[in-house]
Amino acid sequence: MGEFELIRQFFQPLAAAGGSSQLLLGPGDDCAIQRVPPGRDLVFSVDTLVEGVHFPERYSPFNLGWRSLAVATSDLAAMGAAPVCFTLALTLPEANEDWLSDFAEGLAKASATFGITLAGGDTTRGPLTLSLQVHGTVREGEALRRSGAASGDLICVSGTLGDAGAALAFLDAPSPSDMERAVLEQYHVPQPRLTLGQQLVGYASAAIDVSDGLLADLQHILDASNVGARVQVNKVPMSAALQNLEGNKAVNLALTAGDDYQLCVTIAPEQWARLPGSVQAELTVIGQIEASPGLRLDGGQKNVQTQGFDHFGRTV
Amino acid sequence: MGEFELIRQFFQPLAAAGGSSQLLLGPGDDCAIQRVPPGRDLVFSVDTLVEGVHFPERYSPFNLGWRSLAVATSDLAAMGAAPVCFTLALTLPEANEDWLSDFAEGLAKASATFGITLAGGDTTRGPLTLSLQVHGTVREGEALRRSGAASGDLICVSGTLGDAGAALAFLDAPSPSDMERAVLEQYHVPQPRLTLGQQLVGYASAAIDVSDGLLADLQHILDASNVGARVQVNKVPMSAALQNLEGNKAVNLALTAGDDYQLCVTIAPEQWARLPGSVQAELTVIGQIEASPGLRLDGGQKNVQTQGFDHFGRTV
Incomplete structure (x- = not known):
């Protein structure tokens, strides 16, 4: 053949x-x-x-x-x-x-x-x-774009963040621990949030998938929408497995590691109130859009990295 | 930057x-x-x-x-x-x-x-x-496919074939001759037949672009349509530049070289008769579809190659 x-x-x-x-x-x-x-x-x-x-x-x-x-x-x-x-x-x-x-x-x-x-x-x-x-x-006309976020909108993420990033450290581990197995699964077989994305049409003002890291991807929404944001670092959702990591590793990964393929969306408070409870339950509110440009982090440790991971640059 | x-x-x-x-x-x-x-x-x-x-x-x-x-x-x-x-x-x-x-x-x-x-x-x-x-x-429903050719349809090609294939031999020539410059142009800046393709909608029964060589690409139409064909080799259009080549080189290139990006189409005779003269003038009739599977060449030299060029295979 x-x-x-x-x-x-x-x-x-x-x-x-x-x-x-x-x-x-x-x-x-x-x-x-x-x-x-x-x-x-x-x-x-x-x-x-x-x-x-x-x-x-x-x-x-x-x-x-x-x-x-x-x-x-x-x-x-x-x-x-x-x-x-x-x-x-x-x-x-x-x-x-x-x-x-x-x-x-x-x-x-x-x-x-x-x-x-x-x-x-x-x-x-x-x-x-x-x-x-x-x-x-x-x-028609209802696709979620990055450009619709407005001051006062809630910033929400789905699932937990940072697991796939943690997995990079032991992709080749011969006998991974239970914790390692849990986060490796996130890396190897990510589950795009297809149903959730469709449920947010008509509610969310802007959306992006977290592929380069939360802070980097949220920044894309802020740039496209010409707004700023304040994020409560201690509200960023992390898996139990991730929280086992030492020091600031977990929160750094949750803020800056890519590859989890969760959604980061902005929703006006009145739209959030209309959102079915089952959809609300898929999301965690981590902050709020502000008129003043820039991304401000509250409640986090001092030495949080603020740069997302970028492979050469997604450009055109 | x-x-x-x-x-x-x-x-x-x-x-x-x-x-x-x-x-x-x-x-x-x-x-x-x-x-x-x-x-x-x-x-x-x-x-x-x-x-x-x-x-x-x-x-x-x-x-x-x-x-x-x-x-x-x-x-x-x-x-x-x-x-x-x-x-x-x-x-x-x-x-x-x-x-x-x-x-x-x-x-x-x-x-x-x-x-x-x-x-x-x-x-x-x-x-x-x-x-x-x-x-x-x-x-809607009028895209030209490979699968519509029927016995009795005329086989037509646009432009001339083989020039881009001839160019491969002297892509790096430091001072190309006039003939070489003419065929190099075909290789470097091919002109897809976009207007002609649109003019053939409603007339042609099947179509393909000649990217792998006339015989190989015509065979794709025959396979998809479950028919055969007879081609008059001496009717295959070649540029004056190509005809300067020695022996059977020109006709071999016209039949088997890819990269010219002309169209090969089949048209029922009654549709051909309806086709505007200006569109007919863009095409050369080189043969006819037959019910019996297989591709038969008439009027050509004995040692015509019958294999198209295939880069690893366009597959899915």
Whole structure:
């Protein structure tokens, strides 16, 4: 079997399985075709992962398949969009059957879990690099942007922060402790907050997913909205596992580590009051938007780092 | 100035210039937003180019910018779609200001020429690799697919074939001859047949762009349509420059070399008769679809190669 056939064999089932009714034509032609329903806007985002930069060398291909789709799909969550389909541009040094099989399995599992179908792609030979573009839809004009935060809005985050960052220290641990296993799970198989994102449409004034670190990502909202913020550091939610870390490590990670793929949103108090209790329960209020530019931290230890992690820069 | 700012400086103008009214939100948020007009389908395609595989090392960054967008946009032409916007996933070993400036200039010139606006992207550090995803729209249900060819349809190609393939032999020639300059132009700054593709909607039964070589690409139509074909080799259009080559070189290149980005389409004779004369004039009839599977060559020299060029395989 040629490399061409080998690769097709692993990816074809992802395109066929549980396709969205919006996807009129999947892989195999010059283009894929999507029919966006009336009254919906298309939202889309591309993310690239490079071996040795965004994931370790010899990283588990199953986890890579899951993680790469989770990372990309998280941007749909941040816009409040319902996932539809994705493309995969995969550059590989060689067509290794075991690697492809495990990678396709991780990707297929994520695809089924998130409800997003493979629509097309390109496979080329070269250093291991993946670019995934995800497509979703949202009610016309209602996508959550970074630019809508206003003075007085509450700043909220979902879940707990810092676990995936803590995991970086022992990705290769041969026999991880219970605490280590808990945070490793957050790193290897992140769960984008797709349902929550959609529930916040019509309520949140601005949203972003926490991929570079809370302070860095909140700063993107402040820049886009031309406002400032005050954050209560001791309210930033952390897992029990993370809180076991010594000194300020936990809070530093919760404020500055990326890769958790939780949401950070701003909500006007009157909208918060309207929000169903079940959605409120998914969020923790950590601060408030202020008119004066700048990000002010209250109640934290003195030596909190204030720089997010930035891989070369997401730019255009 | 940081790398982040440097890159933004070069790409931001591409996003701002002549944006499509469909692009409600461009780069800078978690996702871009496109509003597809009622009665139109979205078509999209991704293409990856790797240094040393799809273009030579130390290739002109201006030409790379043009070529990468031309190659990707050609897939929209093959579907009969009108271009709207594109994303760029750019992996770079370093943020070199001169390189970025020239690359962005080539990309901007292609973007303005093809009428397609930068909608978003991702920039990462690593071996030089580009993935471009292009978006276009076409009237609902009327996209040109590979699967519609039927027995009796005429097989037509646009322009002339083989020039870009001939250029590969002297990409680095220090002082190219006139003939070499003519075919080098085809390689460095290919012109996707966007207008022609749109003019063929409602007439052509199947279409593909010639990126891997005429025989290989026509075979994709035959496979998708479950038919065969007979091609008159002496009718395959070649430029005057190409015909200067010795022996069978010219016809071999015209049949098997990729990178010209012309269109190969099938049209039922009654549709051909309806086609405006100005559109007929852009096409050369080179053969006919037959019910019996297989690709038969008439009137050619004996030693015609019948394998298209395949980089690792475009697969999913």
